[in-house]
Each structure stands twice: as structure tokens, then as C-alpha cells.
Amino acid sequence: MSTLARLIATAGYCGNVPVAPGTVGSAVGLVLLVxxxxxGSPGLEALTLAVLVPVGVWAATAVERESRRTDPPAVVIDEVAGMMVTLLWLPVGWVGGLAGFLAFRLFDIVKPYPAAAAERLPGGWGVMADDLVAGAYAALTMRVLAWMAPAAMLS
Incomplete structure (x- = not known):
């Protein structure tokens, strides 16, 4: 397996932590978004995500093939992308960032429909897709929270 694929799939080897690699990957996604x-360019958020998804699919596919495991725990590029979807173009402060982080982790773990179905897509597509769906659910949740308590989200 290429070192580059493993480097990307594990978000700079952050996915190799022994405990809660998905949570660590989500934190990497939050830091990347910050x-x-x-x-200062809102378009750069979307561009970063647009590059991250296909590169993540490639890297996750390569790691799955080499390890002969479906969605290995060390692969956290999907959490990075899902976390970015959660807060894409949503102005938040540290409270909103934390709320987004928690919302994403909840939806990533629970995997409401169609996230669980998306996970069954082949190769890196399945690895990435369920987290993108979880990120979309978390993004909707965050927009409702921002509408209900805009000042709190910016704190």
C-alpha cells in the first residue's frame, strides 16, 4: 500500500490512536475547518471538501484492499470530511463548534437511514458516504440550533 494512501486515510496517522480513532478524526476535521x-474565503471550505472526498475515497479504498478489512478503524478521513460537512458555511464560535462536533459524532455512531445503507457501498465509497450522510444530518441539526439560538452558536 502506498504510504501516501495510508497518510491520507488516517489523517496524518491520527487514526492510529488506540482509543476512539473516529473521535480523533472528527477533531482533526474541526481543526482543518478552523x-x-x-x-477568509468561504469558497475555500467547499473546495477543500470537494478535493477531500474523492481523495479520501481513493485512500480508503487502498487501505481496505491492503488490510483486507472493511472500513478499518484507523481510516478516519471519512470523519474529517463528515465534520467539515457539519459546519460548512455555518458561522460558529467555540460553543457552536463543540455542538457540531457532538452532533456529528452522534449521527456517525447512530447511523440513521440512509447512512447505514450508504456504508454498504463498495470500497472507499462506503467508507466515506455514511459519514457524509451523518455530516448532512448534523448540519441540518446545527442550522436548526442556529435558528433557535443564534447568539449561543456564535459564542
Whole structure:
């Protein structure tokens, strides 16, 4: 397996932690989003995600093939992408960021329909798709929360 594929799939080897690699990958996604936002270009968020998804599919597929395991726990590029979907173009402060993180983790773990079905797609598509769906559910939740309590989300 290529070192590059493993580096990407594990989000810089962050997925190799022994406990809660998905949570660590989600935190990496939040940090990446903060860094991208600091550039000050809203379009850069979407561009980053648009590059991250196909590259993540490629890397996850390569790691699955090499390890002969479906969705290995160390592969966390899907959590990185799902977390970015959660807060895409949504202005939040640290409270909103934490709420988004928790919402994404909840939907990623529970996997409401169609996330569980998306997980059954072949190769890296299945690895990435369920987290993108979880991110979409979390994004909807965050927009409702932002509508209900906009000041709290910006805190």
C-alpha cells in the first residue's frame, strides 16, 4: 500500500490512536475547518471538501484492499470530511463548534437511514458516504440550533 494512501486515510496517522480513532478524526476535521476558515474565503471550505472526498475515497479504498478489512478503524478521513460537512458555511464560535462536533459524532455512531445503507457501498465509497450522510444530518441539526439560538452558536 502506498504510504501516501495510508497518510491520507488516517489523517496524518491520527487514526492510529488506540482509543476512539473516529473521535480523533472528527477533531482533526474541526481543526482543518478552523484552519481553512482562517484564510477568509468561504469558497475555500467547499473546495477543500470537494478535493477531500474523492481523495479520501481513493485512500480508503487502498487501505481496505491492503488490510483486507472493511472500513478499518484507523481510516478516519471519512470523519474529517463528515465534520467539515457539519459546519460548512455555518458561522460558529467555540460553543457552536463543540455542538457540531457532538452532533456529528452522534449521527456517525447512530447511523440513521440512509447512512447505514450508504456504508454498504463498495470500497472507499462506503467508507466515506455514511459519514457524509451523518455530516448532512448534523448540519441540518446545527442550522436548526442556529435558528433557535443564534447568539449561543456564535459564542
Amino acid at each position: 484552519l481553512v476558515r482562517s484564510a
